[in-house]
Amino acid sequence: MASRRFFVGGNWKMNGTKESVEELVSVLNAASLHDETDVVCAPPSIYLHFARSILDPKISVAAQNCYKTAKGAFTGEISPAMIRDCGADWVILGHSERRHVFGEGDELTGQKVAHALDSGLGVIACVGETLEEREAGTTEEVVYAQTQFIADNVKDWDKVVLAYEPVWAIGTGKTASPEQAQEVHQNLRGWFRANVSDDVADAVRIIYGGSVTAANCRELASQDDVDGFLVGGASLKPEFVDIVNARA
Numbered sequence: 166m167a168s169r170r171f172f173v174g175g176n177w178k179m180n181g182t183k184e185s186v187e188e189l190v191s192v193l194n195a196a197s198l199h200d201e202t203d204v205v206c207a208p209p210s211i212y213l214h215f216a217r218s219i220l221d222p223k224i225s226v227a228a229q230n231c232y233k234t235a236k237g238a239f240t241g242e243i244s245p246a247m248i249r250d251c252g253a254d255w256v257i258l259g260h261s262e263r264r265h266v267f268g269e270g271d272e273l274t275g276q277k278v279a280h281a282l283d284s285g286l287g288v289i290a291c292v293g294e295t296l297e298e299r300e301a302g303t304t305e306e307v308v309y310a311q312t313q314f315i316a317d318n319v320k321d322w323d324k325v326v327l328a329y330e331p332v333w334a335i336g337t338g339k340t341a342s343p344e345q346a347q348e349v350h351q352n353l354r355g356w357f358r359a360n361v362s363d364d365v366a367d368a369v370r371i372i373y374g375g376s377v378t379a380a381n382c383r384e385l386a387s388q389d390d391v392d393g394f395l396v397g398g399a400s401l402k403p404e405f406v407d408i409v410n411a412r413a
């Protein structure tokens with residue numbers, strides 16, 4: 166197994182207040198987080214600057230979404246330039262809630278990936294199948310197609326982490342089993358080998374998201390092709406520290 170740095174992101178989604186952000190940040194700042202793990206917190210955009218200003222610098226900050234251009238008449242949107250201006254280094258793109266709640270497709274997601282990377286942000290790019298797609302046996306077809314749209318817009322893979330988040334496992338308490346996660350991650354790595362390069366296949370971090378908790382993270386983290394997590398609900402709680410340290 167190539168040595169890939171473990172990567173754990175906390176996607177706070179549309180949760181929190183200034184007070185709860187302060188409380189969570191004080192827990193994270195005081196915690197002993199494994200040195201060999203990249204830790205990234207993704208607060209709602211309105212708290213990006215605030216979270217960045219109080220988080221320990223060893224914890225990175227991500228936005229949860231952005232638009233595909235630097236500025237202009239796009240009411241309600243934020244740009245990668247603004248995210249960087251708030252001190253954040255990463256953006257989550259293609260999250261299933263953007264795809265399924267807000268109807269954002271592969272093409273727009275790809276354009277956002279290209280612009281975010283051009284603007285100097287790192288990208289956590291998300292893919293994942295719905296329950297119907299899994300039951301129809303099309304998981305690989307779906308995640309390969311989503312990954313292709315992302316790959317078409319990436320020149321430098323060092324700045325990209327791929328998050329496999331099966332839609333049926335997000336916020337449902339139904340985690341993919343370690344074997345199910347490993348199977349898709351291994352297949353995705355094979356896709357990179359066949360369609361991008363051996364070097365990228367060996368180096369790209371493929372992280373898992375979907376009902377990750379302190380109780381299930383260690384077994385998932387022990388899988389060869391699981392290089393970290395994108396955590397929703399549990400990232401709002403002190404147990405996020407245990408998930409960060411799942412490989413420690």
Ligand SMILES: O=C(CO)COP(=O)(O)O
Pocket residue numbers: 176260330334335336337338374375376377395396397398399
């Ligand atoms: O969507 C997710 C992270 O981006 C996962 O959310 P949950 O951990 O709440 O299932």
